[in-house]
Amino acid sequence: MLRLLVITLAFSLVIAAGCGSDEDSDPTATAGVTSQPTVAETAPPGETPPQAQVPNVAPSADITLPDGFAAYPIATGFLRATSVAPAPDGSILVSERQGSVFRLVDAGGDGVFEQTEEFASGFGAITGLLIEADSTVYVSSTGKITRLFDTDEHDDIITGLPNNRHQNNGMAIGPDGKLYITNGSTCDDCLEPNERSATILQSNLDGSELRVYARGLRNPYDITFDSQGRLWSTDNGSDAPCATIDELNLIVDGGDYGWPYGNEGCDPQTDGTPPVVSLGLHTASTGITYYDGSAFPAQYRGSLFATVWGSLGAFGAPDPYDRLLLRVSAENDTGIVEEFGSGFEHPIDVFADADGSLLVLDYGSDDPDERNGTLYRVIYTEP
Numbered sequence: 001m002l003r004l005l006v007i008t009l010a011f012s013l014v015i016a017a018g019c020g021s022d023e024d025s026d027p028t029a030t031a032g033v034t035s036q037p038t039v040a041e042t043a044p045p046g047e048t049p050p051q052a053q054v055p056n057v058a059p060s061a062d063i064t065l066p067d068g069f070a071a072y073p074i075a076t077g078f079l080r081a082t083s084v085a086p087a088p089d090g091s092i093l094v095s096e097r098q099g100s101v102f103r104l105v106d107a108g109g110d111g112v113f114e115q116t117e118e119f120a121s122g123f124g125a126i127t128g129l130l131i132e133a134d135s136t137v138y139v140s141s142t143g144k145i146t147r148l149f150d151t152d153e154h155d156d157i158i159t160g161l162p163n164n165r166h167q168n169n170g171m172a173i174g175p176d177g178k179l180y181i182t183n184g185s186t187c188d189d190c191l192e193p194n195e196r197s198a199t200i201l202q203s204n205l206d207g208s209e210l211r212v213y214a215r216g217l218r219n220p221y222d223i224t225f226d227s228q229g230r231l232w233s234t235d236n237g238s239d240a241p242c243a244t245i246d247e248l249n250l251i252v253d254g255g256d257y258g259w260p261y262g263n264e265g266c267d268p269q270t271d272g273t274p275p276v277v278s279l280g281l282h283t284a285s286t287g288i289t290y291y292d293g294s295a296f297p298a299q300y301r302g303s304l305f306a307t308v309w310g311s312l313g314a315f316g317a318p319d320p321y322d323r324l325l326l327r328v329s330a331e332n333d334t335g336i337v338e339e340f341g342s343g344f345e346h347p348i349d350v351f352a353d354a355d356g357s358l359l360v361l362d363y364g365s366d367d368p369d370e371r372n373g374t375l376y377r378v379i380y381t382e383p
Contacts (some may be wrong), residue, residue, distance in 0.1 A: 024109060051355035051381045052295055055111030061375065062343040068297075068382035071341065071360065075104050075113040078373030083170075084349050084361040085129040085137075093131065094241070094361065094375060099123035104375070111377070119168075120148060128170040128222070132205075138179070140168050145181060145207060153332055157207030162218035164195040166236075168201075170222035170287070175229045179203045182233065184219035189238050189260045198259055200233060200251055216272045217249065218258035222349070226290045232330070234285040234306055235275070242266035246285040247275035248306065248335065250329060277328060277335040280321040287349035287361070294378045295356025303341065303379075304328040305358060307347035323347060325360055326379075345372065 004011055059070035080097035087093060092104040092113060100121040104113035122363055124142030137148040145158040148346040158181070158250040161168045166184025185198040192198055200220055202213040216289065219236035226232065231251040232333055236257070237244035244266055249257055258272025268275060279285040310323040311367050325341030341347075353359050357379045364373035 002172065003025055031116075036211075044156075051357040052353070052377065054379060054381065056108075056376060057112050060343070064342045065340065065378065068380055069341075069378060070381050071376040072111070073374050073377050074111060074377050075116065076374040077116070077371050078102070078364060078375075079368055080366060081127055081361050081363050081373030081375070082348060083129040084359050084375060085131045086351065086353055086359065087131050088133060091373070092359070092374075093119060093129050093137065095126040095129050095139070096126055096373070097363075099126055099130065099141065101126065101137075105310075109131065112291045113375070120154075125167065126167055130171045130173065132173065138171055140171055140181065142167050144168075145171070145179075145209075147205075158203065158210060161201075162192070162197040164282045166219045169220065172223045172225060172231070173205070174202075174225055174231065177205065179205050179207075180213065180223055180231065181221055182217075182220035184217075184221075184236075185259070189218075189242050191260065200231075213253055214251045214255040214257065217260045218244075218259040220249075221286050222288045222338075223251070224288045224290045227292050227302070232288060232290070232304060234279065234288050236284060237268070237281065243281065243313050243355065244268050245281050246279035246283050246308070246341065248277045248279055248285075248304070248330065248337075249273070249275050250332060251329075276330050276333060277337050279306065279326070281319045282297070282311040283319075283321045284311060286347070287351075289350045289352045289358070291352045291358070293354075293356030295354060300327070304330055305350050306354070307350050307360065309346045309348050309363065325350060325358075341378070345374075 045316045055072040055074050057072055058074050063071035082097045083095040085093045087134045093101055095101045101119045103117045103119040105115040106113050107115045114121050116316040126141045128140035143161045143163045144156050146154055148154045161183055163188035172180045181201040183199050198217050199212045203210040217235045221234045223233045233249045233251050235247040237246045256266050261271045278322045286309045289305050291303050306326045308321045308324050323344050324339050325347055327338050327340040338342045344362045348363040349361040351359040357377050360376045362374045
């Protein structure tokens with residue numbers, strides 16, 4: 001049974017440090033990341049879109065971004081942070097891998113979320129958060145999806161999802177009003193006995209009519225819809241000996257993206273629908289969001305932003321991306337990837353907020369004495 005309570009923690013700025021090196025510390029092996037609840041919000045025609053408030057805190061000197069951008073640490077002190085989701089009331093939910101969800105409150109109205117309240121706990125490894133416009137919260141944890149109507153009413157709407165090496169990860173609500181769920185494979189490279197493994201699933205918002213929407217995805221980590229209603233997914237490639245790239249895929253109903261790739265070639269380009277772009281080898285691609293805001297320069301509108309958590313040494317050095325925030329300009333079958341932000345410990349999630357800023361969540365260190373998971377708000381400050 002879930003344990004639900006509220007506590008207040010002090011806000012303190014912590015400098016990122018250290019990282020794990022074994023498989024258990026890799027969130028792509030056992031935990032996932034948040035999602036984009038709906039198609040990105042934009043202001044109605046004729047209305048001025050909301051502008052991001054510059055937080056009352058110094059921008060991070062460790063994070064490198066293009067000229068004119070700054071990353072402000074607006075909340076910190078998390079242990080193995082995994083997912084971020086802004087709420088309609090202005091608060092923000094952040095999950096920790098070990099099974100807790102925290103509500104962040106900007107009590108002073110200065111853009112810094114110094115008040116942290118435990119919103120819900122008692123889950124397995126939390127792999128994604130999603131908030132509906134009516135404030136209903138969805139939590140993706142090991143093998144199940146839970147819907148929270150408030151802090152004392154919840155419902156496990158989907159249970160029994162296959163999990164082992166990976167599990168159900170990010171979620172999204174599509175323009176069709178359906179719930180979409182990523183579900184990773186139970187192994188590195190095998191034939192799955194359960195058809196729901198290595199897939200993207202679709203259901204009604206109450207969990208009914210669950211079905212396989214797309215398959216052949218080793219560990220689809222996060223998903224987002226763009227302004228045209230197209231569904232995009234990050235996907236973690238196989239480890240050695242197959243060692244395939246991480247992928248950005250354009251997901252279609254009934255699509256097969258080729259995993260497992262087979263003994264000959266281990267090539268995602270020839271098995272199933274090929275990826276739109278490579279996100280590198282051993283990079284652990286995680287969060288993804290679609291940017292349709294107007295607070296960034298015009299060339300960024302229509303871009304996808306993705307986080308790469310970074311490699312574990314046991315599986316080989318990352319090539320070419322490591323612990324970065326990436327920008328992807330993608331069309332139907334082609335795209336360009338460029339580095340947008342560096343200097344993170346382990347960036348794991350990204351969300352295009354309604355004010356035109358980006359929320360970037362850093363997983364931080366696995367060391368429980370560190371508790372340096374940090375939420376940044378990326379703002380364009382210089383025209």
